[in-house]
Amino acid sequence: MTLHAAIPFDQPDLAALLAHSDATALDDLGFGVIGFDAAGLVQRYNSFEAQAAGLRAGRVLGQDLFLAVAPCMNNFMVAQRFADARADNVPLDATINYVLTLRMRPTKVQLRLAYQPGAALAYVLVQRS
Numbered sequence: 181m182t183l184h185a186a187i188p189f190d191q192p193d194l195a196a197l198l199a200h201s202d203a204t205a206l207d208d209l210g211f212g213v214i215g216f217d218a219a220g221l222v223q224r225y226n227s228f229e230a231q232a233a234g235l236r237a238g239r240v241l242g243q244d245l246f247l248a249v250a251p252c253m254n255n256f257m258v259a260q261r262f263a264d265a266r267a268d269n270v271p272l273d274a275t276i277n278y279v280l281t282l283r284m285r286p287t288k289v290q291l292r293l294a295y296q297p298g299a300a301l302a303y304v305l306v307q308r309s
Contacts, residue, residue, distance in 0.1 A: 189307040195273065195294035198224075198303055212306030216245045218266060223301055232308055233280075245304070252281045253291075253304065261293055262302050269297045280306075 189211050191197065198206065198213060203224070206213050212229030216222050222245050225237045235249070246254035253259055257276060265272035272295040280287045288309060295302035 189290070189292060189305060190275070194292070194305070195296055195299065195303055198294075199296075199299060199301065211308070212304075214240075214245060214249075214304045214306070215301040216304070217301055220244045220246055222249055224303075229306060232306070250280075250304075253278075258291065258293065258304070262295055265295045265297075266302075271296050272302070 187194070187197070187209060198215065203226075206224060206226040207228070209226060209228060212232055213224060213226040214222060214229060215224030222240050222243055225240045227237075229235075230237050230240070240249050243249050246259045257278070261272060261274065272293055275290055275292045278289050278291045280289055290307040292303075292305040292307070294305065
């Protein structure tokens with residue numbers, strides 16, 4: 181499946197679209213995409229996020245999202261919501277205002293937390309102003 185750069189951050193069922201998109205399609209999006217598995221290991225990371233965060237995909241892929249890549253998200257607002265959704269086997273699709281603080285000056289963003297029961301990956305989507 182091919183995504184288009186015009187796909188908005190608030191697109192309904194975005195997690196399903198991402199799950200069926202190749203790396204090139206993810207790179208065409210105008211917001212950050214981080215896909216991680218049940219163990220918390222980053223499996224997908226688009227070029228928009230790599231450039232915005234200043235972290236190359238090679239440094240991020242295969243690393244624990246909440247311990248090594250973005251420990252500023254290892255809290256009840258982000259990591260715990262994914263853990264609860266997986267444990268309760270319920271969908272998660274929530275957008276929150278957030279401030280990223282790791283390796284940068286504090287940066288206001290919107291995070292979209294997306295998970296569908298049975299899906300191989302959950303997603304943190306990052307919309308920068």
